[in-house]
Amino acid sequence: MEFEFPAEAEQFREELRAFMDAELPDWWKGLFHDDDRIYPFTREFCMKLAERDWLTMSWPVEHGGVDADVWSQMVVREEMWAAGEPRGPQYMSLNYIGPMLMEFGTADQQERFLKPMAAGEVMWCQGFSEPEAGSDLAALSTRATDADGCFLVNGQKIWTSYATAADWCLLLCRTDLGERKHQGLSMLLVDMNTPGITVRPIDSMGGPQEFNEVFFDDVEVPYDCLLGPRGDGWRVAMSTLAHERVGAALHARVKVLLDALIEYATTTKDENGQPLATRPSVRSGLVRLQARYRAARLLCYRVVSAMSAGDANDVDPAVSKVFSSELNILIGNIGLDIVGARGQLRTGDGLAPLDGLMNDHWVHSIPQPIAMGTNEIQRNIISQRGLGLPR
Ligand SMILES: Cc1cc2nc3c(=O)[nH]c(=O)nc-3n(C[C@H](O)[C@H](O)[C@H](O)COP(=O)(O)OP(=O)(O)OC[C@H]3O[C@@H](n4cnc5c(N)ncnc54)[C@H](O)[C@@H]3O)c2cc1C
Structure with a gap:
């Protein structure tokens, strides 16, 4: 049983620390602060990590990674969280949204979404919780109904971190009525610039950047943005949460x-x-x-x-x-x-x-x-x- 990291991983840690010393500005205190410079900075920082192959290093080569071992990736996770997470919201793409696309996405979805993630260009948020569905997530009521060649989404999410900055949202909603409430849920990939989406920040002790409400009013989502089988969103969500819990x-x-x-x-x-x-x-x-x-x-x-x-x-x-x-x-x-x-x-x-x-x-x-x-x-x-x- 070996409890220490391999020597190469520790050497990489030193290299990463030197890079961060050079790149983190004096004003940087961490992701969860009230400062308008934070999100733009984190995007630039991720692009620089990506240029060095350090952003999605444990991802397979075909998805923009370098097939690095999980311990090198662990070094990145530790050093980033220790420094107040300068990858910003993109730590979620690396830790679980990308892996969810690899597990459940079609070849077209993988091609379309994973490369921009690996390049550090895109921010995602997670739209699961609702005012009446937090711990009891399957009770959610945001609906995606069938319209003319697309889903039409209506409902509200809450506590959505990073929604003011996000380009895309991993959205759990109900497409069908199942016998049990865990059935009939589906996971959608939603462009946050789609008409009908309103983001309203919630002021909290963590500052105005931490949480948001997100409203969906007749939001059109193309059918090819369904992640995983229709009605099987609960399985996708549970896999997402298991990855998320050790992600940070x-x-x-x-x-x-x-x-x-x-x-x-x-x-x-x-x-x-x-x-x-x-x-x-x-x-x-x-x-x-x-x-x-x-x-x-x-x-x-x-x-x-x-x-x-x-x-x-x-x-x-x-x-x-x-x-x-x-x-x-x-x-x-x-x-x-x-x-x-x-x-x-x-x-x-x-x-x-x-x-x-x-x-x-x-x-x-x-x-x-x-x-x-x-x-x-x-x-x-x-x-x-x-x-x-x-x-
Ligand atoms: C920092 C932060 C970031 C977040 N970011 C996001 C995000 O990006 N996207 C997103 O979708 N959500 C996000 N959330 C929401 C989070 O997932 C929910 O707050 C959480 O799931 C709890 O739901 P709730 O707030 O509705 O509380 P409730 O479910 O109403 O629970 C209230 C209390 O009752 C307890 N309780 C409920 N059911 C049981 C039970 N069966 N047994 C024992 N105790 C129970 C709970 O533990 C809690 O103490 C975030 C929350 C925080 C704090």
């Missing part, structure tokens, strides 16, 4: 924060002139985080390894997602305790310790147990399918 290397950001906290605690003195790191509460907090960081990393690698071996299940991604998202909450709380009251000041405030890093992280960690399927739902999956407990 949530543990990688924890490592950045932990290193920053260790540095802060060893260099900052308390009122008695002693480093904060001499306090038992600070030490035990940091040790708790280190142990959990290592566990989170291995849980993520376990899923990646199983997926690459074609041995995926839905319990391991659920375990990894619950553990990593709750670790992100924990480091937010412990980190704020360590840096003290001024830790609540935001990035850019001169008095904020670590330039507001902990407050920033805390704000953006709160939604993590909800995103990608809530942790309660993940626990249901683990208890029923992993432990064999009754419903």
Whole structure:
């Protein structure tokens, strides 16, 4: 059993870090900030990654990748998430929208959609959740009916991340009435510039860029934009969510924060002139985080390894997602305790310790147990399918 990355992957990590040092501008604080420069920058950044074959490196050559091993791709995921995800919304294309097209798309769809993704030119969003269908996703009511040579889509999505910037949407909707609500759903690939689509940002504690409502009023979607068999959208959606749950290397950001906290605690003195790191509460907090960081990393690698071996299940991604998202909450709380009251000041405030890093992280960690399927739902999956407990 080998827990370290191959030497070539670590060498690649160094190369990637040097590239990011050179490319990330001083103003870059992360994807989830309120700054109009973010989305245009992420598009340019992705194109530069693509020029170096680093954007979709584990994809097959025929789809614009270089057939790299999953561990090199894991290095990219970790370094990007650690740096606040400068690929922007395009991390979704690489992690799961592209793989969904490879699994369920026709040859024409693959030709049409995968190449622009691999070139870093196109942004996608995910239109699944609705006001009355979140955890109970199959209860969704957005309808795609048959019109003159196309689908006609009507309905509303909510919590749609990146919809203001997206060129395309992976849209789950109902095309037919099945005996069970999971039947009759279909996945559509929808051009966000189609007439009848309205995007309305939702202001939240994460800032105005984080969520949107998306309204569909008589939106025409060509039949050749149906992904997978008609009525089988539930299977496509479940495969999408399993890929999504390990797509973001949530543990990688924890490592950045932990290193920053260790540095802060060893260099900052308390009122008695002693480093904060001499306090038992600070030490035990940091040790708790280190142990959990290592566990989170291995849980993520376990899923990646199983997926690459074609041995995926839905319990391991659920375990990894619950553990990593709750670790992100924990480091937010412990980190704020360590840096003290001024830790609540935001990035850019001169008095904020670590330039507001902990407050920033805390704000953006709160939604993590909800995103990608809530942790309660993940626990249901683990208890029923992993432990064999009754419903
Ligand atoms: C940061 C973030 C980004 C997101 N981005 C997107 C996106 O891009 N596209 C998209 O489609 N959606 C997105 N979502 C929405 C997300 O998928 C939903 O919020 C999530 O599925 C929960 O749905 P809901 O908000 O309707 O809550 P509800 O389903 O109404 O749940 C409310 C509460 O009840 C609990 N609950 C519900 N059912 C059960 C049950 N059976 N057993 C136990 N507890 C239960 C839930 O865990 C939760 O605590 C995003 C959410 C977040 C936080």
